[in-house]
Amino acid sequence: MFTLDAPVVTDRLLLRAFRPGDLDDLHAVQSHPDVVRYLYHGVRTREEVRAKLGERTGMTRLADDHDTLLLAIEPAGSGRVVGDVMLHLASAAHRQGEIGYVLHPDAQGRGYAREAAAAVLDLAFGPVGLHRVFGRADGRNSRSIALLRRLGLRQEARLVENEFVKGEWTDEVVLAILAREWTARRS
Numbered sequence: 148m149f150t151l152d153a154p155v156v157t158d159r160l161l162l163r164a165f166r167p168g169d170l171d172d173l174h175a176v177q178s179h180p181d182v183v184r185y186l187y188h189g190v191r192t193r194e195e196v197r198a199k200l201g202e203r204t205g206m207t208r209l210a211d212d213h214d215t216l217l218l219a220i221e222p223a224g225s226g227r228v229v230g231d232v233m234l235h236l237a238s239a240a241h242r243q244g245e246i247g248y249v250l251h252p253d254a255q256g257r258g259y260a261r262e263a264a265a266a267v268l269d270l271a272f273g274p275v276g277l278h279r280v281f282g283r284a285d286g287r288n289s290r291s292i293a294l295l296r297r298l299g300l301r302q303e304a305r306l307v308e309n310e311f312v313k314g315e316w317t318d319e320v321v322l323a324i325l326a327r328e329w330t331a332r333r334s
């Protein structure tokens with residue numbers, strides 16, 4: 148089992164558990180049409196975000212299948228949450244995890260998502276002890292797919308029109324990296 152005991156500090160970011168006071172910042176992210184374009188959900192109202200935030204504050208533990216570690220991304224010294232990065236435990240028995248991330252458009256194009264995701268892969272293949280981490284993206288979500296490739300994930304599949312999202316059939320691209328591949332990249 149893994150529990151987040153303290154924030155993760157990277158060169159430029161603080162990755163920490165969500166808090167009730169993050170409502171305004173999270174609402175700014177989740178109510179932005181560009182952010183949710185390739186996500187399953189649409190833009191969220193303040194009340195919807197408040198309800199989601201209540202769930203998010205407790206997502207600091209990975210023990211059982213479908214537990215999720217969800218970290219707020221805060222540029223150091225800014226006091227502002229600009230997005231989040233998550234690690235979902237897809238299978239404890241098979242030590243498989245899924246990575247995901249979201250950034251407010253103001254915070255994109257600076258390498259923040261890559262920095263946050265790399266720190267989460269360090270956790271995934273370090274203290275969490277996973278064997279494989281995968282990412283899934285809408286086939287049109289070129290920024291997300293490019294990020295996964297930059298992190299060293301290999302494309303394993305393109306599932307053609309496997310989901311019906313927001314009124315249309317969409318492709319899903321699956322990329323993944325193994326613990327030994329991540330270790331080799333980091334050494």
Ligand SMILES: CC(C)(COP(=O)(O)OP(=O)(O)OC[C@H]1O[C@@H](n2cnc3c(N)ncnc32)[C@H](O)[C@@H]1OP(=O)(O)O)[C@@H](O)C(=O)NCCC(=O)NCCS
Nearest residue numbers: 182248249250255256257258259260261283284290291294
């Ligand atoms: C997916 C997403 C997180 C990618 O964000 P991003 O900012 O493009 O990703 P990175 O953190 O890797 O940043 C890369 C960019 O920062 C630039 N950059 C600037 N300074 C940098 C630095 N110090 N280090 C690294 N990159 C830097 C890179 O050149 C690159 O720019 P480019 O895209 O113009 O080539 C973002 O598009 C997003 O939040 N989308 C909406 C939500 C979403 O779809 N999530 C994924 C669901 S599958």
